[in-house]
Amino acid sequence: MEENNPPSLSAKFKHSFAYPTVKERMPSIVARVADTAFRSKSWIKEKYGEDGSHDLKSLAGCVSKLRNEMMTGKVLVPIHDGRSDVQLWNDYLKEVTERDGEEPAWFISPWLYVECYMYRRIQEGVEKCHVLHKFDVFMEQKQKALLDSAQAILILLNYLMTVVNDLDSGETTNTHKLFKQLMQISLWGNKCDLSISGGQDNAQTSCPLDQVNKLREFVLRDDLEQVWQHLSCKAPCRVDIVLDNAGFELVTDLCLAEFLMSAKLASSVHLHAKAFPWFVSDVTKDDLDYTFQHFMQNNSMAMDMFVKRWKERLEDGSWTFEVHEFWTSPFPYCDMKKYMPDLYTELGNSSLIIFKGDLNYRKLVGDRNWPTTTPFEESLCGFHPAPLCALRTLKADLVTGLEEGQAEKVKKQDKHWMINGNWAVAVYCEKIVQ
Structure with a gap:
């Protein structure tokens, strides 16, 4: 990435993604969706009959059309389904067109969008189904990544x-050390990301x-x-965790949330997740x-203890999902x-917001071509509802808050x-200096 003057809020940023390249990674994700639909034919037909078969054909057609548009560099078209966010997406499509003076198109428009x-x-194809409208194409x-x-x-549990x-027994005096350890485990849990691998297997197999x-x-x-x-x-206080990946990373985040509660650092934890399947x-x-x-299907004392404990936290409102x-x-x-x-x-209302993962980080800094030495708080472009921390392993070619010469050395x-x-960052911003 070439370092230049800090970009304006309307500046376009196009990732290079040399490894793997954009044109390899994104079509492969769409292709895997089509493959999943094909391999699901038997159980879907058995469960839903001809309605399920019809839905799969419809979904396959939508995915095929999407892949063709992508591979031929077509312009982005409006979305038409029954979700409540349709108007939001289509209005923003018009806004981007007016702002940039051209219709957004595959591989030439700002990549975050x-x-x-x-x-x-992809979700549009699912939403148009009759009996499969809640089907998770990445499920x-x-x-498999969890298993x-x-x-x-x-080991972690x-x-x-x-x-x-x-x-619980009052025998721990090293809360400070444990806090850093659990935060670091949550940070490195972010390595298990299926979107960066094009949907290929990417599980945690070593001792965290x-x-x-x-x-x-x-x-x-x-x-x-x-x-x-x-x-x-501030303790005990409200902590929010904006989640990233399912599987092992989700477990590390739940473990962090449990530690914060058990150590009386948090009085409540708000877990924020996606409304539909997203970024694999x-x-x-x-x-x-x-x-x-x-957890409930395994003969494990730790799994049994925590699934009961976490369900109780969700039921009594000390945790919210x-x-x-x-x-x-976008x-x-x-x-x-x-x-x-x-x-x-x-x-x-939060005392600390923890943002997990690469996409959350990209959205925090606007996915712009910042010099790597740009202060993190500056790259937030005024976003600061509360003190915030980003735990992120680097999977996109942008990062801020590094020291002079650090990027070149790495x-x-x-x-x-x-x-x-x-590589990773654990960055914090307590306040924005206006």
Whole structure:
């Protein structure tokens, strides 16, 4: 990425995505959707009869049309289905056209918008179904990723069980150290992202506790001490976690939320998820339910303990699991106050918002071509409903808040450092200086 003057709010930003390239990754995701539909024929026909078969043909046709438009570089067309966000998407399509003086098209328009649009179009195909209108086209991949991470999850939960039991009995005095450890586990859980791998298998198979120590040198910016200082002064308080991936990462986030509650750092935790399948592996309510179901089916004391505990937290309201259509919109977060003021106001009630993952980070900084040394708080472009922290492994070629010369040094060590998920940041912004 060439470093230049800080971009204006309307500046276009086109990712290079050298590894893998955009034109390889995105069509492969669409192709896997078509493959999933084909392989689901038997059980769908058995469950839904001819209505299910008809829906699959309709879905396959929508996906085929989408892939053709993508491969031939067509302009983006309006969305037509029954979701409540249709007008929002189509109005924004007009707004982008008027702003840029041309209709958005595949691989030439600002990539944040185009990539989000692709997933919305996939969902359009599902929404047009009669009996499969709640079908998750990425479900099989997400569930496999969870099952393939079973050993790492069990190790983590057994460890957390010991931590929580010590906290409950008042035997723990190293809350500070444990906070940083659980935050780092949540950070590196973000490596398990199916969208960056084109939907290919990407599970956590190594011990997450060992991984934290080995990967510490790959955290390019670590503001966790500042986060601790802020949170420990406010505790117990409301903490919000804007979730990213299902599977192993979701479990790490639930473990973090449990620690915050058990350590009395948080009085409540608000978990924010997607309203429909998004970026292959992003969390939906069905993914949370499947995770709990998986725990209940295993002969594990730790899994049994935590699934009961977490269900109770959701029932008594100390945890809330929330969806909002903003999280599946094409907007950068600096536009939240304009388009979704209700969500911005609600987030303002939090003492700390933790944003997980690459897409949330891209939306925080507007997906713009910032110099890497741009202060993180500046790249937020005024978005600051409350103090916030971003835990992100780098999978897109942009990052802010680095020291002078740091990017050049890392590039010599790893030429794909911005996009391969091997490097990370844990950045914090307590306030925006106007």
